[in-house]
Amino acid sequence: MPHRRCGQPGCDAAAPVDVPVALCEDHLALAADWAERRWGVVDALPSPCIMCGSRLGRHYPSAWLCAACEWRQGEVPDDDLARPRIDVVYYLRHGDRVKIGTTTNPRQRFAAIWHDELLALERGDRHVERARHEQFARERLERSEWFTGSPRLLAHIASVARDVDPWDLYSRWLSEAAALRGR
Structure with a gap:
């Protein structure tokens, strides 16, 4: 497969031609890790969302958030507040x-x-x-x-x-x- 050079200053490694940004695999992995920390990774929640029942979540290093309602996985709703009623x-x-x-x-x-x-x-x-x-x-x-x-x-x-x-x-x-x- 043809390669080009990594665009990261000081890096002389090859960058695959099929990537959208000219970065070597090591720098692509660093960029992916950064993106996951910044925007999270969408995946199945460990258990359904307690607020809306969705099974899809966004995983950050610090927590899981429901991808539908953004309820933080593990937080318990205030018992004094009833769940919203939607007819x-x-x-x-x-x-x-x-x-x-x-x-x-x-x-x-x-x-x-x-x-x-x-x-x-x-x-x-x-x-x-x-x-x-x-x-x-x-x-x-x-x-x-x-x-x-x-x-x-x-x-x-x-x-x-x-x-x-x-x-x-x-x-x-x-x-x-x-x-x-x-x-």
């Missing part, structure tokens, strides 16, 4: 059917519902849920919260989802609510 309308798929429901605790709620996939979360309470039930009344299966996965309903869900992971969105909502409360 969401959810869209769960099971086969060719879609359940439209609402909850303030999606992880616990979804554990109790047989489903294949979480399609989307939409911020809203029972009023929004009722509006969605009316909006898709033609697709409703009897008097349940289950609907036929029609092109019209699936198009609505895609517009709500906006190609964003629903759990990332939920984590952001929790983080925003906690920040507004001054945590």
